[in-house]
Amino acid sequence: MKPRDKVPARGDEEASLFRDEVQDVEPLPVVDKVIHSRKLPRPTINRVLRDEASILDSSFPDHNLPEMETGDEGSFLRSGVSRQTMRRLRRGYWKINARLDLHGFTRDEAQQELGEFFNTCQDRGFRCVQVIHGKGLNSKNHEPILKTMVGNWLAQHNYVLAFCQANPADGGSGAALVLLKTATSNRKK
Structure with missing residues (x-):
């Protein structure tokens, strides 16, 4: 018998005692x-919604932007929405229903993803979402390209009532909290 095949007598005795007990x-x-519950699969956007998102994306010019809140380029409040809404958004009044992480996307891919994300959020009735655009630390020249573009796109999107920089625990300057119109208010228009 090989040395490793030998089982100490004490081990047999302990196993026997355990079985008896x-x-x-x-x-x-x-x-x-x-x-x-099952994780919901990522929704597939049907061709009509995808085409609408594509048209919407191409209608995002990088000029003629709505006015941003003074002194804070990281936030936006749509005309007619109360300042209290912005305070509530900053303080985390609404639960974050969904997140979109745009790390690693090109400008065009990020724009497409954002349009599809908002359509999905509207379909599901989400009110508050987070868009993670990153801080630009890994980009050329270490400048936040997507951060600036996402801010412009959010300000132009019809579903967006307000957005602001996320709290440090939720990504800080690398993410935005976005308050969306409810699906019912979109149907009225």
Whole structure:
């Protein structure tokens, strides 16, 4: 017999003692089973919505931007929306319903993703979302290209009521919290 095949006598004795001790044990009945819900798959956008998103994306000129809130290029409040709404958004009044991470996307890909994301959010009735654009630390010249573009696109998008820089715990200057119109207010127009 090889040395590794030898089992110490003490091990056999302990195993035997253990079996003797647990021989009368009965399994507990299964009462409260936890059934985990499936993760929702990423929605597939049908061709009409994709075409609409494409048209919407191409209608985002980089000029004629709505006025941003004074002194804070990282925020926007649509005309007619109260300043209290912005304060609430900054303080986390609304739960973040969905997140879109644009790290690694090109400008065009990010624009397309953002349009599709907002359509999906509207379909699901989401009110507050987070768009993660990054700080630009890994880009050429270490300048935040997507951050600036995302701010412009958000300000031009019809679904957006307001946006501001995320709190440090939620990404800080690398992300934006976005308050969307409700689906019912979009149908009225």
